[in-house]
Amino acid sequence: MRKSEREIAESSRLITRRVLMLGAIQAAVVSALGLKLRSMQVEHADEYRMLSDGNSIKIRLLPPARGLILDRNGTIIAGNEQNYRVTLTREEAGDVSAVIARLRHIIPMSDRQAAEILEEIRKRSAVTPVLVADRLSWAEFSSIALNAPALPGVTPEAGLSRSYPRAGDFAHVLGYVGPVSDYDLSKIENPDPVLRLPEFQLGKVGMEAKLEEALRGKAGSRRVEVNSAGREMRELSRQEGQQGATVQTTLDAGLQNFATQRLGSESAAAVVMDVTNGDILAISSSPVFDPNKFVRGISGPDYRALMEHDHRPLADKTVQGVYPPGSTFKMVTLLAGLESGVINSGSRFYCPGYTQVAGRRFHCWSRGGHGTVDALRSLELSCDVYYYELAQRVGIDRIAAMARKLGIGVRHELPMSAIAEGIAPDRAWKRARYDQEWQVGDSLNASIGQGYVLASPLQLAIMTARVATGRAVAPRLVRAIDGQAEAVPEWPELDINPLHLRTARAGMDAVMNGSHGTARRSRITLPEWQMAGKTGTSQVRNITAAERARGVISNDQLPWNRRDHALFVCFAPYDMPRYAVSVVVEHGGGGSAVAAPVARDILLYALADGLPPLTAYPESERAKVQEMWSRMNLTPSARKGEGRARA
Amino acid sequence: MSYLDYHVAQVPTGWRKILYLNWPLVFLVTAVSCIGFLMLYSVSGGDIDKWAGPQMERFAIGMVLMLALAFVPIWFWRSISGIAYVVCVLLLVLVEVIGHVGMGAQRWLVLGPIRIQPSELTKVAFVLTLAAYYDWLPVEKVSRPLWVLIPVILILLPTGLVLMQPDLGTSIMLIAGGGIVMFAAGVSLWYFAGVIAIVVAGITAVMESRGTDWQLLHDYQFRRIDTFLDPGSDPLGAGYNIAQAQIALGSGGWSGRGFMQGTQSRLNFLPEKHTDFIFTSLAEEFGFVGAGSLLILYVLILGFCLYSALTNRDRFASLLTIGIAGTFFLYFSINMATVMGMLPAKGSPLPLVSYGGTSLMILLMAFGIVQSAHVHRPRG
Structure with missing residues (x-):
């Protein structure tokens, strides 16, 4: 069966018509696709580009x-x-x-x-x-x-x-x-x-x-x-x-190592300051801890051991610890007296071993008394009664003002944590703090650095530096940042009569080098490094009348945390001061016996920039010193100067 | 109708047929496939063995098959169209019974080393059947209800089977593809108007059914519709694919980010970047110029097919060319519309470009039949 030509023509006509319609529909769809493509890729490309980058690029x-x-x-x-x-x-x-x-x-x-x-x-x-x-x-x-x-x-x-x-x-x-x-x-x-x-x-x-x-x-x-x-x-x-x-x-790694080793396992602090520019050469608190452990994440038992240690290794005793400065405060009281004109360097007081004030007896550390005492001897012997008498005449406000002038009770800015201000108490302070009137007994206690007075080892070093130079030296820890040296300020004069300062320094010299000096055993025998200093022994408890009647118990018989603090401040060389050192040994006992030798050794190391020649020590001390050095666990570089020591 | 309709004597024979191929179509198909190789190479991050290599092998086989089919006389296709239809329906039943589950639906049939998707085969085979039917049917009868009912049943039978897989996308493709053949054959426009009216009413009913006991679609299908309506609403959930695809596409700009420089595709922001979403990679790396060029190539393929159909006086050849071209048109336009956010995501490949053996080979074989129609067209 064949299709007729008519049929084929009819079919073709129909298909042609329908294909044209279909083509039109398809063309419309394709146009829509093309337009949409154009709108996305040409008109809105920037928006999509931003979304795409946000997707895939991270910083x-x-x-x-x-x-x-x-x-x-x-x-x-x-x-x-x-x-x-x-x-x-x-x-x-x-x-x-x-x-x-x-x-x-x-x-x-x-x-x-x-x-x-x-x-x-x-x-x-x-x-x-x-x-x-x-x-x-x-x-x-x-x-x-x-x-x-x-x-x-x-x-x-x-x-x-x-x-x-x-x-x-x-x-x-x-x-x-x-x-x-x-x-x-x-x-x-x-x-x-x-x-x-x-x-x-x-x-x-x-x-x-x-x-x-x-x-x-x-x-x-x-x-x-x-x-x-x-x-x-x-x-x-x-x-x-x-x-x-x-x-x-400004720190010196060798000196810091020596100071830390010298403090050893004691709960103690030492500060070494260059009095000419305020540089802190060493600032050591002991016992120490290993900061590397904290960086790595300290273990529980290690951390507990540090927290529970009664010597508080984590505390920085140099700036956070404040202590009654004891007799190291006597320079402040003396200078307040001299400056106010109440006394002069020749004024004398009689020390019978105690002072009776307002019905209370204030004892001198020497029960037998020091007899007649002038300014120089008051420091050399560390006579308390001299200062009791002085305090009653000068008044607490002038003592406090002098303390602040010398750097106690004042905040010193250093890049360290929790720097304590200490206390230089006066009438206004007591009223604000306790809402009580100042008593004359308070003045007596304050005059010998007890009672309300509190100072940090750093402040004691500053006080010593200021007495030594007569300038308002302030501590510095940063020498340069990125090679850019921090300027050393011209430290202003302290507005204290230089003659009075000289009296105080002479008294400190007598402590070391006087025939009855309380720290004579710790003197430096090399004349070019002649040292001046002041001992301090501060009570951490009140001695009751009953105890005193029985006889004061010696420190050795007390539990550790009730023993006296041992303090010492010093500077050298005497006639051309260079370094000031303060040492506090918590519950160490007597300042002259415990703190003074430590301070002397650190001071000598600073002066010699290494282990000093043994000739700097009194003959009787040399064997002991040498033995101590050999026991110390110094870093090799901190042992510099040892050969010189043997020579 | 028989081969006697053809002026057999005037049809080229033997190797001479090669001169009568629709050569522009061969070149266009090859060009589009080459774009595919390039993109597969790019999205694999420069690993030719991953996708581009296998795709090239399949393309080579597919081209040989295409040329072989082009040499087969067109009347052979008409003769076997009935058998092809029956075989396809049987395969669809078989895949329902023993099919391999992939992507949440039964679509694969594993026969020894060959994995085939009967639904893909059906798309081509039933176009043959419909074309043969309208070739047989006298033109004046095409719009009579009874004669309209027969092709509708021919379309709905495989569509129903595909829908059971369940594969809504392919079902719609089958209906649309069959509709195109019926349309081209001259079925009265009133039928189409009626179908469109019923579909609109049906969609309304489906959307209304949501959440009720007689819900007509799966939940995931409803979610796809939601995502389509507002892709930005859920950019990390169902809308992620579409949102990322649009970012890739838009960020290409006029000239693209350069070959292998598409950040969206290389960094895995694009899902299915070697299959359904490969167009976005192309658009990202080659921009509007590249994506537009591909669209133009597709239109040219479509145009050469339709021109071939118009100049072919054989009704069967003409209708099957239109049907295959129409299916091809549906393929690329639906894929592009999907990745551009104009249609809900439903997972269809970009023809000749997406990675996938069955799809590529069946498409090339379909073009082989189109070539056969072209070579053996009545002359004189």
């Missing part, structure tokens, strides 16, 4: 290296060390427990640690790297890198971590860094985003905290492309960060 911060802290000679006392650590990413690891098991052949890890890490990995997102181990040795680190094919998802990373090469020597003054806590972040108004990096370290206390801004540096950044799972695919650009500023301190 990652590069933590800056923390600035170094140097001593005055350029020795690094706070640096950065490579910290080798490994992280694990679940997404890449696959079978996490198998990978951990293999990793344990390389890194020692207890079952509990392994379980904790597994738990942590389970909790985190699959693409977040979780820290598995840090502070690895180079051998462990390279072994992991070598075995990478068998350890999928394990990434060895090298980062920087703070380290304190001098261990405990600078623990209190420098403080330490630690990981940034939520509490830290909450205290900062606009926290630098770098603080949110998981391994970032922030200064927690001490100079590390106070100079945080300078030490931190500026974060660098990397622009990286990430995939939809957040995994990094490649680096687009990199801008290196800027290391924090190098801070050069």
